Amino acid sequence: MIKACVIGWPISHSRSPIIHGYWLQQHGISGSYTRQPVEPSSLEAFMSGLGNKGYAGCNVTIPHKEAVFNLVSRADDTTERLGAVNTVYIRDGQLLGTNTDGEGFINSLKQGAPELQLANTRTVVLGAGGASVAVVNAILEQGATEVVVANRTREKAEQLRARFGTRVVPIDWDRAPDHLGDCSLLVNTTSLGMRGQPELGIDLSRLGERTVVTDIVYTPLRTRLLEDAAARGNIVVEGLGMLLHQAVRGFSLWFGVTPEVTPELRELVVRDINP
Numbered sequence: 001m002i003k004a005c006v007i008g009w010p011i012s013h014s015r016s017p018i019i020h021g022y023w024l025q026q027h028g029i030s031g032s033y034t035r036q037p038v039e040p041s042s043l044e045a046f047m048s049g050l051g052n053k054g055y056a057g058c059n060v061t062i063p064h065k066e067a068v069f070n071l072v073s074r075a076d077d078t079t080e081r082l083g084a085v086n087t088v089y090i091r092d093g094q095l096l097g098t099n100t101d102g103e104g105f106i107n108s109l110k111q112g113a114p115e116l117q118l119a120n121t122r123t124v125v126l127g128a129g130g131a132s133v134a135v136v137n138a139i140l141e142q143g144a145t146e147v148v149v150a151n152r153t154r155e156k157a158e159q160l161r162a163r164f165g166t167r168v169v170p171i172d173w174d175r176a177p178d179h180l181g182d183c184s185l186l187v188n189t190t191s192l193g194m195r196g197q198p199e200l201g202i203d204l205s206r207l208g209e210r211t212v213v214t215d216i217v218y219t220p221l222r223t224r225l226l227e228d229a230a231a232r233g234n235i236v237v238e239g240l241g242m243l244l245h246q247a248v249r250g251f252s253l254w255f256g257v258t259p260e261v262t263p264e265l266r267e268l269v270v271r272d273i274n275p
């Protein structure tokens with residue numbers, strides 16, 4: 001039996017077991033995927049014993065993504081740029097690290113807004129935290145002309161420019177509405193709008209008619225940002241898609257089958273979010 005897990009601290013909220021459990025069953029694979037709470041102080045021991053405990057690999061979530069990057073033997077170029085690992089797999093006894101958040105984001109957009117062109121266009125990103133790094137990098141990798149980043153703490157948006165180059169354009173948080181007229185995509189990567197957090201109140205009056213709007217928040221499934229944009233007639237892509245699509249490559253690396261993000265899988269996770 002092949003085993004994989006997701007590690008984090010805390011980990012009880014993770015919906016990854018639902019996703020991988022569905023695929024294991026769908027493909028008739030004898031395997032398991034569990035939640036493993038790992039405290040920061042025991043992370044190194046857990047990771048070095050991963051293979052001995054019988055795991056083919058694991059997903060990594062908050063707060064361990066950066067620490068695990070420093071514990072793997074090797075990572076691919078994208079992951080090196082991000083300095084954060086969300087997926088670990090074992091080959092020849094070595095821990096290899098990768099990060100599937102960017103492809104999860106892009107593939108979710110491809111499914112939800114197939115007409116969207118990121119190459120040679122501008123995107124506006126709200127937020128400059130951990131999630132933003134993967135999103136900004138992914139958009140740049142698609143050949144975007146410019147990624148305008150608005151963050152409450154402007155310094156963190158400046159750091160993204162220092163990291164990724166001059167195609168990243170930091171702006172003040174309250175100037176974001178001025179930049180919505182000529183972007184192909186607007187993304188919220190902040191925690192605003194999540195259940196239990198303050199709402200993201202942004203003036204969309206200048207939003208381009210053809211701008212696609214997406215949010216990485218998926219509780220609620222439709223944040224107020226997405227509701228407001230949809231009410232204006234814009235195409236919106238729910239954040240849940242990123243969660244589902246980022247899981248695909250890990251499953252494939254551990255269990256040897258590339259699974260699909262089906263409507264049935266989406267429904268299963270939706271039922272967990274809105275019981």
Ligand code: ATR
Pocket residue numbers: 126127128129130131132151152153154156189190191192198
């Ligand atoms: P994550 O890894 O999920 O991105 P994070 O690194 O803590 O989490 O980043 C949270 C993001 O939400 C940041 O961009 C943060 O802005 P700051 O860098 O100024 O902290 C943003 N954020 C959180 N609460 C916010 C608020 N009330 N108003 C504006 N931005 C907020």
